[in-house]
Amino acid sequence: MTPLRSGLLAAVMTLxxxxxxxxxLLYVFDIAHRGTVRVTPFFDLVLAWNIGISFGLFQNDSQAAQFTLMAVKVLxxxxxxxxMMRSQTRMATVALGLIIGGAVGNGIDRLAHGAVVDFALFHLQIGGNTYNWYVFNLADAAIVAGVIGLLYDSFVGVPAVKVP
Known part of the structure; x- marks a missing residue:
């Protein structure tokens, strides 16, 4: 399988x-009516509608802001x-596929629901304090894995783009 096919497969499978x-989670498990569902002592399922970008930054539900976010995402x-088409390594190509698939998945949410569906919450209880990570989804996890893959490839692999 060529690197480009690997990247396209990663994008499609992620999506x-x-x-x-x-x-x-929305239509079968009906997470909206269940509230927080404890899965393990450190992981819960909880519905969060993210109208911002990664990690809930730039929360704004105006149509202009949503249009701007969507335009930036498309670009x-x-x-x-x-x-990805120019990439020379399988690692970089698959990493870019993960990022693309995650971005498209979250973009579909924004079009369908006006916000991104987030549901995974890791937390840690130390003493009387609870420390929460951001609520995220599988698209977010794929984007982070893709960025880690690109970083790894840039430090360990051959150059990701052939320079003419």
Whole structure:
């Protein structure tokens, strides 16, 4: 399998798994009516509608802000797609596929729901204090894994883009 096919497969699989998990949680598991569901002592399922960008930054539900976020996302996916087509390593190509698939998955949420569906919450109880991580979804996890893959490839692998 060529690196480009690997990247495209990573993007498509990320998108499918992300959207399937969100659909199941919303429409089958009905997380909206269950509230917080404790899965382990350090992990809960909880519905959060993210109208901002990564980690809930820039929360704004105006139509202009949502349009701007969507336009930036489309431009980013196009730029990442061009980078993926030019990539010379399987690691970088798959990493870019993970980022693209995650970005498209969250973009679909924004179009369908006006916000991104987040549901995974890791937390830690130390003494009487609870420390929460951001609520996120599988698309977010794929984006983070993709960025880690790109960083790894840039430090350990050959250059990700062939310079003419």
């Amino acid at each position: 499918i798994i992300d959207q399937a998990s969100k659909a199941w 980013a996916v196009i730029a990442l797609g061009i980078w």
